[in-house]
Amino acid sequence: xxxxxxxxxRRQFLIGGSVGVAVGxxxxxxxxxxxxxxxxxxxxxxxxxxxxxxxxWLKISxxxxxxxxxxxxxxxxxxxxxxxxxxxEELEADWSLVRAEQAPAEKAFxxxxxxxxxxxxxxxxxxxxxxxxxxxxxxxxxxxxxxxxGSMAVRYTGHHGMRVTGAAAKDMLVKAAAARWGVSPSDCVxxxxxxxxxxxxxxxxxxxxxxxxxxAPSAAPVLKSKKDYTIVGxxxxxxxxxxxxxGTAKYGIDAEAPGMLYAAPKLAxxxxxxxxxxxxxxxxxxxxxxxxxEFPGGVAVIADNYWRAKEAAAALEVTFDxxxxxxxxxxxxxxxxxxxxxxxxxxxxxxxxxxxxxFAAQGADIVEASYRVPYLAHACMEPMNxxxxxxxxxxxxxxxxxxxLGTRARVADISGIxxxxxxxxxxxxxGGFGRRIPIREGFFNFPSEIDFATIVAKEVDAPVKFIYSxxxxxxxxxxxxxxxxxxRVALDEKGLPTAxxxxxxxxxxxxEAPHIPYAIPNQSIRFVEVENHVPRGPWRSVAHTQxxxxxxxxxxxxxxxxxxxxxxYRRALLEGQPRHQAVLDLAAKKAxxxxxLAEGRFHGIAVQQSFGSIVAEVAEISVEEGAVRVxxxxxxxxxxxxxxxxxxxxxxxxxxxxGLTAALYGEIAIEGGAVAQTxxxxxxxxHLSETPVIDVHFVESGAPIGxxxxxxxxxxxxxxxxxxxxxxxxxxxxxxxxNHDLTPAPGKLAQAAD
Amino acid sequence: MAITLKVNGTTHSLDIEPExxxxxxxxxxxxxxxxKFGCGVAACGACTVHVDGVAxxxxxxxxxxxDGAEITTIEGLAAxxxxxxxxxxxxxxxxxxxxxxxxxxxxxGMLMAVSALLAENPRPTDEDIDAxxxxxCRCGTYPRVRAAIRSVTAA
Ligand code: FES
Ligand code: FES
Numbered sequence: 038x039x040x041x042x043x044x045x046x047r048r049q050f051l052i053g054g055s056v057g058v059a060v061g062x063x064x065x066x067x068x069x070x071x072x073x074x075x076x077x078x079x080x081x082x083x084x085x086x087x088x089x090x091x092x093x094w095l096k097i098s099x100x101x102x103x104x105x106x107x108x109x110x111x112x113x114x115x116x117x118x119x120x121x122x123x124x125x126e127e128l129e130a131d132w133s134l135v136r137a138e139q140a141p142a143e144k145a146f147x148x149x150x151x152x153x154x155x156x157x158x159x160x161x162x163x164x165x166x167x168x169x170x171x172x173x174x175x176x177x178x179x180x181x182x183x184x185x186x187g188s189m190a191v192r193y194t195g196h197h198g199m200r201v202t203g204a205a206a207k208d209m210l211v212k213a214a215a216a217r218w219g220v221s222p223s224d225c226v227x228x229x230x231x232x233x234x235x236x237x238x239x240x241x242x243x244x245x246x247x248x249x250x251x252x253a254p255s256a257a258p259v260l261k262s263k264k265d266y267t268i269v270g271x272x273x274x275x276x277x278x279x280x281x282x283x284g285t286a287k288y289g290i291d292a293e294a295p296g297m298l299y300a301a302p303k304l305a306x307x308x309x310x311x312x313x314x315x316x317x318x319x320x321x322x323x324x325x326x327x328x329x330x331e332f333p334g335g336v337a338v339i340a341d342n343y344w345r346a347k348e349a350a351a352a353l354e355v356t357f358d359x360x361x362x363x364x365x366x367x368x369x370x371x372x373x374x375x376x377x378x379x380x381x382x383x384x385x386x387x388x389x390x391x392x393x394x395x396f397a398a399q400g401a402d403i404v405e406a407s408y409r410v411p412y413l414a415h416a417c418m419e420p421m422n423x424x425x426x427x428x429x430x431x432x433x434x435x436x437x438x439x440x441x442l443g444t445r446a447r448v449a450d451i452s453g454i455x456x457x458x459x460x461x462x463x464x465x466x467x468g469g470f471g472r473r474i475p476i477r478e479g480f481f482n483f484p485s486e487i488d489f490a491t492i493v494a495k496e497v498d499a500p501v502k503f504i505y506s507x508x509x510x511x512x513x514x515x516x517x518x519x520x521x522x523x524x525r526v527a528l529d530e531k532g533l534p535t536a537x538x539x540x541x542x543x544x545x546x547x548x549e550a551p552h553i554p555y556a557i558p559n560q561s562i563r564f565v566e567v568e569n570h571v572p573r574g575p576w577r578s579v580a581h582t583q584x585x586x587x588x589x590x591x592x593x594x595x596x597x598x599x600x601x602x603x604x605x606y607r608r609a610l611l612e613g614q615p616r617h618q619a620v621l622d623l624a625a626k627k628a629x630x631x632x633x634l635a636e637g638r639f640h641g642i643a644v645q646q647s648f649g650s651i652v653a654e655v656a657e658i659s660v661e662e663g664a665v666r667v668x669x670x671x672x673x674x675x676x677x678x679x680x681x682x683x684x685x686x687x688x689x690x691x692x693x694x695x696g697l698t699a700a701l702y703g704e705i706a707i708e709g710g711a712v713a714q715t716x717x718x719x720x721x722x723x724h725l726s727e728t729p730v731i732d733v734h735f736v737e738s739g740a741p742i743g744x745x746x747x748x749x750x751x752x753x754x755x756x757x758x759x760x761x762x763x764x765x766x767x768x769x770x771x772x773x774x775x776n777h778d779l780t781p782a783p784g785k786l787a788q789a790a791d
Numbered sequence: 792m793a794i795t796l797k798v799n800g801t802t803h804s805l806d807i808e809p810e811x812x813x814x815x816x817x818x819x820x821x822x823x824x825x826x827k828f829g830c831g832v833a834a835c836g837a838c839t840v841h842v843d844g845v846a847x848x849x850x851x852x853x854x855x856x857x858d859g860a861e862i863t864t865i866e867g868l869a870a871x872x873x874x875x876x877x878x879x880x881x882x883x884x885x886x887x888x889x890x891x892x893x894x895x896x897x898x899x900g901m902l903m904a905v906s907a908l909l910a911e912n913p914r915p916t917d918e919d920i921d922a923x924x925x926x927x928c929r930c931g932t933y934p935r936v937r938a939a940i941r942s943v944t945a946a
Contacts, residue, residue: 282902
């Protein structure tokens with residue numbers, strides 16, 4: 038099913054705040070949408086008093102340089118470059134004269150294109166869907182939507198903001214040139230940042246910019262057709278790469294401010310604990326240690342060097358009140374899941390037909406299986422950090438986050454300093470993956486390092502760089518939830534399901550993640566809620582991570598049970614889903630599905646739609662010394678349209694490696710109410726030596742642009758596990774794979790030896 | 792106690808604890824933030840520099856152990872490779888050509904590890920690369936890391 042965006046009913050351009058502003062002889066053009074949201078939001082939460090949200094700004098300076106301000110963080114997914122390409126394409130800019138940077142954390146750059154989709158209840162990023170109405174109202178009032186996540190930058194900002202801004206600016210430049218030469222605009226041509234006239238006249242955009250600012254932008258500029266693209270669809274070098282190979286790129290952890298001090302926390306291991314007492318007298322006499330500051334759930338040591346702060350924090354004895362949290366463990370959590378699922382007191386998620394009567398029918402052939410996955414940490418490469426300087430009723434914040442404006446609102450809230458007096462300096466992010474979002478209402482009320490840094494900075498007369506150690510990061514994340522699912526089907530005589538039942542734990546975002554694309558006439562998809570004290574948050578592809586593993590593994594079970602080829606079995610059930618079938622076919626073909634593989638190699642397949650894209654993956658695996666080894670992953674991706682082929686492929690590679698790491702190793706276990714893992718030593722990462730060859734193929738179906746940062750991630754765990762079944766006959770119903778001994782049973786070994 | 796650190800050709804005399812890890816001396820005392828903190832326990836390689844040409848994880852290397860040694864960080868990599876002022880080392884250029892970095896946070900350490908490997912073994916086998924490059928990259932740039940290494944070794 039293709040998703041359609043509603044067209045914003047009213048578009049508005051802003052040029053430096055009002056129509057037509059020349060800046061230093063240049064042109065500054067912004068694009069705003071103030072669409073149907075006002076009426077649709079009953080109480081007018083958004084855009085009150087004529088305020089508007091703006092997505093996109095484009096600046097042309099007299100030296101003919103075009104600068105595009107992108108209201109998204111670039112976490113390495115190439116967003117800033119891809120979005121600039123979309124604007125530059127419509128602008129007919131000379132790419133060598135285009136620059137792009139992240140928009141400052143100012144209201145003018147808040148993300149309206151995104152806000153509108155949210156308000157209209159369309160397909161929106163999960164971390165926004167999670168917000169309740171009250172939270173949304175608050176955010177809208179702060180106009181602080183600047184979130185990057187949900188694979189949405191190109192889909193929303195790019196499509197609704199960048200393209201329109203570029204096209205409108207080009208029209209204004211052409212009009213300015215035509216007026217200057219006394220000719221008709223239709224006789225002028227814009228190309229490569231220059232307008233040429235019918236009699237050989239020529240002027241650069243830079244020369245025309247000041248005049249162009251005098252024209253009102255068209256509300257509905259004509260966009261180019263895809264066949265005329267010269268920039269979009271080509272692999273342009275990313276703007277951010279040079280600084281990332283010479284050590285000059287500045288991440289949050291590299292922030293510098295005059296007289297800066299460093300803070301290292303001692304965090305309560307058990308979630309929800311409070312500080313009872315501590316004795317700081319010994320550490321306060323240590324070299325460089327300035328102060329200790331208590332905050333909810335911990336104590337921070339402030340010193341003139343992070344190592345000194347960290348060593349002192351490690352030596353600080355703090356007594357915590359665990360509030361009974363130590364009784365919680367992975368065992369009690371999963372036992373709670375099983376009990377909740379078994380009671381049958383579940384709520385409907387999606388219902389088609391009447392599954393219950395099919396199951397109740399005489400002689401029904403029923404198959405049931407229970408699956409589960411553990412908590413997962415994000416483990417961004419750059420440990421969490423935030424630098425805050427509070428003085429004279431003002432706050433400066435240096436941090437790399439997925440939502441700079443939300444961060445600004447959060448620091449304003451926590452510090453009591455007015456929003457207007459908080460300045461956020463966006464820094465690069467050393468990984469995000471859903472972790473670097475300051476407001477998580479709807480997920481969990483999660484106090485983060487940004488909150489703690491703010492509280493600490495209020496007590497210190499200097500800028501303070503607050504840094505989590507890797508151990509703090511692993512043990513104090515907002516985790517991908519631990520989840521369980523009990524799946525049940527009734528099969529017809531051909532082994533095809535006539536009824537599908539799924540009772541799973543926790544209705545997470547996005548809401549459609551537990552649903553299946555398969556044509557099964559009776560479906561009962563339900564959920565139970567089991568609360569515990571472990572913070573949860575969006576993790577790359579969010580609920581798709583668990584549900585794709587559950588559903589795509591179970592479908593594989595059914596295929597084998599029917600004696601069918603797992604690819605053909607899916608294909609048959611995907612009748613009427615041509616996009617799904619197309620990626621499945623392409624992945625199968627490119628992987629050589631069904632053809633003989635090298636000795637000891639086996640294939641597993643899986644498919645999932647998420648964030649507007651559909652991804653099929655075939656994993657080629659072997660089992661060596663009882664452990665799985667993944668040699669190759671072939672991915673076919675339908676994301677509608679490919680903007681930047683190189684970063685698109687890179688995001689798919691990245692998503693697969695992130696998902697594969699979790700499938701093989703990812704497990705956050707809870708013991709005594711706390712996280713048992715500590716660092717990369719026991720929360721293991723995939724390394725270069727274990728990385729499969731990854732083959733990526735795109736299908737450009739022309740469907741609305743889908744996301745790429747996330748959709749490749751959830752598919753790989755099922756594809757690999759299904760390969761393990763093909764290799765060993767062992768069905769993997771719990772992740773990670775490292776917990777399974779895949780050594781063949783003696784009987785089987787004998788067989789193999791035969 | 793005065794520690795002498797020779798970093799990227801400049802000699803610094805620092806009055807710091809001998810057990811302070813080199814990582815924090817570089818970052819917090821000398822302001823060389825290109826070298827990154829990832830794990831603190833020698834498990835990720837983000838903090839890798841060259842000590843007398845050898846790839847070294849600085850988060851577990853006390854400064855007293857490198858007193859007087861030649862230390863090269865990512866900021867000095869181009870210069871030690873003999874690149875002209877403002878130019879890049881061959882591996883850095885290969886990284887740009889292959890568009891390796893994503894978030895980029897691990898890449899300083901990755902480049903230092905790779906450049907040390909290639910200095911010692913200009914024609915590494917895939918197994919040599921697997922054994923030497925154990926740096927963690929959460930963004931999963933590994934396929935491009937290998938391709939970029941190969942573009943240098945094939946040259
Ligand atoms: S920070 Fe030194 S190896 Fe990870
Ligand atoms: S590029 Fe992000 S961790 Fe390697």
